[in-house]
Amino acid sequence: MVVKMRLARFGRRNAPFYNIVVAHARTARNSRPLEVIGTYDPIPKKDTYDTSGKLHKDIKLDITRAKYWVGVGAQPTDVVWRLLSMVGILEPKYRQPGKPQPEYVPPPPAPATNTETTEPSS
């Protein structure tokens, strides 16, 4: 069965919050996945003491695990592809002509070494 990297919607009505998960393609959206590799909060936030009005979105991602799952053939959905391309794991799929492209920064080193061949513990 195809293993996908996709979002699972949690949160509340009008307050979405996503887990970035690795799961079998035919399982339900919010069913227990193979592994949770991060979160994506799609609600734009302001910095507390920033008056410029610039908004940001928070993502948590285990880059090492994401690389591992891409390496063994997990298929990211478009949204996850976009998120993964931001940390340089994948080439960006869609480029919008005439718009400034995000600058791809090499990812910082992971806080601890992950054993990449072990089964996920979740």
Added chain:
Amino acid sequence: MPPRIPTSSASSSQALLLNQFSELVISPRLSASSSHHNGLITATANSTFQTHNNSQRQRSSLSKRQFSTTPPRQRLTRQRKQFWQWLETSGAVMRDATQPMNYVKAVGARDTSEDSRDMPFPLNPEFRSQSVLSDEAREIIWKSVVEEGQPIKVVSARYSVDMRRVAAVLRMKAIEKRWKAEGKPLAIPYAKAVQKMLPITQLGQVPHEPINDVHVHSYTMQQVFYPTSESREFTRGDAAKAFGKHIMPVDHKIRIPELINLEKQLAAGVDRNVAEEDFTKAALESEQKLKEREANRVRELEEAKTKVDTGRFEFRIENVNVEELVGRDGRSRKAVGWRYGVPFNDRKKGMVKIPTKVE
């Protein structure tokens, strides 16, 4: 059903007279006393158009209350009599609300000494009004910290105002000054009214509050039998260890530990100015250390994030290690993301739903 007004169906001259009279002097007592004409008036039931119109106008101009037929209670009860007596004797000061801290005194209490001045509830001597800082005092604190750049610890020790209160004053002053600059209205009458009800400290007169209070840990409330050698020095630090491994000695617990050194120096006969200079230096150093530590913490957090600006939003991607956080059974509270198979009680009865931070 319309209210029964004696004049509503008036045709007799007596009723008309009443009608005019009640227009002149509108009082519930009058309408009550006129109600016994009711029978007579309703017996001659033919009302002319004119009087009917008149009564309607009157009905709309009077409130319902004035049609009450209940006579107001005139009897002077004993309590009421005592109240009036009190208001003319010892309670006379209460007529005038311009005095500050004009609290009610206990009935028959002759004690007008300073001791009972801050008791808002005359029969509860345990409840005392705590004094607040005056406007000038708050301005002085703001100036000495923000304009003169003195450390908060020094300001707190000099004026004997708790460090947390000093910090609070600075925050409130910052907001106040910003609002003034923005031209926002301040609730000054409210502040004045509150200040009138409470004792007020002017800085430099008396200590505002004790600044060396420490939390007493329940472990230190017990008696401990701890054998130790007589030849050995037994300090407060050792005493803290005897009570428990995690118990801190008082020297570390007080908010301004630099004061200990100051007192030691004074006891050793060092000149007061020199000792205070040393204290200021130590306080400044500790404050700078704290600032650096906090700045480092924030910087490290920020540096661990990859920032990608797409123009519209900035995506901040934090690298985490899910395997460490997920726990043995995958249900750890520290795990990344929404948890599976465990209830999320955020909307349950009794849970606090007030947001804990404002952004």
